[in-house]
Amino acid sequence: MPGYSDDKDAYLKRLRRVEGQVRGIARMVDEDTYCIDVLTQIAAVTKALQAVGLGLLEDHLDHCVVDAARQSHEAGHEKVREAADAIARLVRS
Amino acid sequence: MPGYSDDKDAYLKRLRRVEGQVRGIARMVDEDTYCIDVLTQIAAVTKALQAVGLGLLEDHLDHCVVDAARQSHEAGHEKVREAADAIARLVRS
Amino acid sequence: MPGYSDDKDAYLKRLRRVEGQVRGIARMVDEDTYCIDVLTQIAAVTKALQAVGLGLLEDHLDHCVVDAARQSHEAGHEKVREAADAIARLVRS
Amino acid sequence: MPGYSDDKDAYLKRLRRVEGQVRGIARMVDEDTYCIDVLTQIAAVTKALQAVGLGLLEDHLDHCVVDAARQSHEAGHEKVREAADAIARLVRS
Numbered sequence: 001m002p003g004y005s006d007d008k009d010a011y012l013k014r015l016r017r018v019e020g021q022v023r024g025i026a027r028m029v030d031e032d033t034y035c036i037d038v039l040t041q042i043a044a045v046t047k048a049l050q051a052v053g054l055g056l057l058e059d060h061l062d063h064c065v066v067d068a069a070r071q072s073h074e075a076g077h078e079k080v081r082e083a084a085d086a087i088a089r090l091v092r093s
Numbered sequence: 094m095p096g097y098s099d100d101k102d103a104y105l106k107r108l109r110r111v112e113g114q115v116r117g118i119a120r121m122v123d124e125d126t127y128c129i130d131v132l133t134q135i136a137a138v139t140k141a142l143q144a145v146g147l148g149l150l151e152d153h154l155d156h157c158v159v160d161a162a163r164q165s166h167e168a169g170h171e172k173v174r175e176a177a178d179a180i181a182r183l184v185r186s
Numbered sequence: 187m188p189g190y191s192d193d194k195d196a197y198l199k200r201l202r203r204v205e206g207q208v209r210g211i212a213r214m215v216d217e218d219t220y221c222i223d224v225l226t227q228i229a230a231v232t233k234a235l236q237a238v239g240l241g242l243l244e245d246h247l248d249h250c251v252v253d254a255a256r257q258s259h260e261a262g263h264e265k266v267r268e269a270a271d272a273i274a275r276l277v278r279s
Numbered sequence: 280m281p282g283y284s285d286d287k288d289a290y291l292k293r294l295r296r297v298e299g300q301v302r303g304i305a306r307m308v309d310e311d312t313y314c315i316d317v318l319t320q321i322a323a324v325t326k327a328l329q330a331v332g333l334g335l336l337e338d339h340l341d342h343c344v345v346d347a348a349r350q351s352h353e354a355g356h357e358k359v360r361e362a363a364d365a366i367a368r369l370v371r372s
Contacts (some may be wrong), residue, residue, distance in 0.1 A: 035153035058363035060128035066355035069348035076345035084337035152268035162255035167199040169252040177244035221339035232305035
């Protein structure tokens with residue numbers, strides 16, 4: 001089971017909300033809403049999506065990485081290597 | 094009309110795709126996909142959403158800000174002030 | 187003269203402070219400061235540097251872009267194109 | 280010893296380079312360099328600083344977090360909690 005299992009329902013709820021917000025942005029564009037107001041909403045949804053990513057990442061570190069480290073140093077290092085790449089992608093997105 | 098009017102259909106198409114991608118992330122979570130793969134997808138969708146924002150911003154500068162500047166220095170400055178706040182929100186999101 | 191001329195001294199002062207903060211981070215590393223505290227300081231300095239960038243960008247839009255737009259639509263569009271690329275680099279950094 | 284000890288000299292070297300780059304940006308401003316060129320350099324230095332942060336973070340996860348996890352689940356969770364906050368600050372900066 002992935003690290004986020006315990007909070008799965010909460011993540012699904014947050015992602016449904018993000019999906020609705022993206023649909024709302026499309027509606028704003030369709031209705032010729034003023035550019036700046038669309039941009040404000042895009043910044044808000046980007047933050048919401050990144051917050052989901054940060055939550056999943058913490059759950060991953062807390063379960064998969066900690067569990068691997070408890071198996072062996074090597075297993076821990078391998079999982080850290082993989083998590084570090086994922087963090088870099090989040091920071092640069 | 095907002096600055097993005099000419100490209101409205103292209104923006105709507107990109108936003109529909111982002112909406113589908115967010116739904117895809119929810120499906121990944123629902124199916125217990127490995128955390129790192131979910132995070133990779135979140136980073137990709139965040140970038141796609143920011144790219145829409147950057148496109149809208151350029152259209153805004155190209156139409157609303159340039160048009161305002163051609164009316165008067167004051168009108169141009171006011172629009173720049175507003176756009177600068179929107180840019181700061183995108184950079185910090 | 188570039189758009190930031192009027193605020194040149196203020197920018198130089200802020201950049202000197204950022205330079206001192208980077209030197210401070212090097213000192214923290216040299217003194218084996220706890221990783222998390224070094225990271226907190228790196229995040230703060232990154233923000234300070236981006237804030238300088240956002241300020242310069244607003245000055246640029248307010249002077250070079252508005253002035254170009256007042257010369258001709260074409261000159262305005264060309265400057266907007268260039269500014270949009272710079273904004274994309276800031277958003278992605 | 281912090282997690283980055285083994286690479287301390289490499290980090291110090293990279294931070295000295297970042298410091299020199301910030302000084303270079305101040306020089307560009309002092310010499311009235313074109314705004315867009317200053318912004319390009321600011322984006323590059325921001326990335327260099329974030330790359331140092333990402334490196335320190337991976338070293339931290341690889342040493343402090345893995346070691347804590349091997350002591351006890353609780354110690355691991357505590358270090359993960361702390362690291363997650365630091366990651367959030369990097370993502371939002």
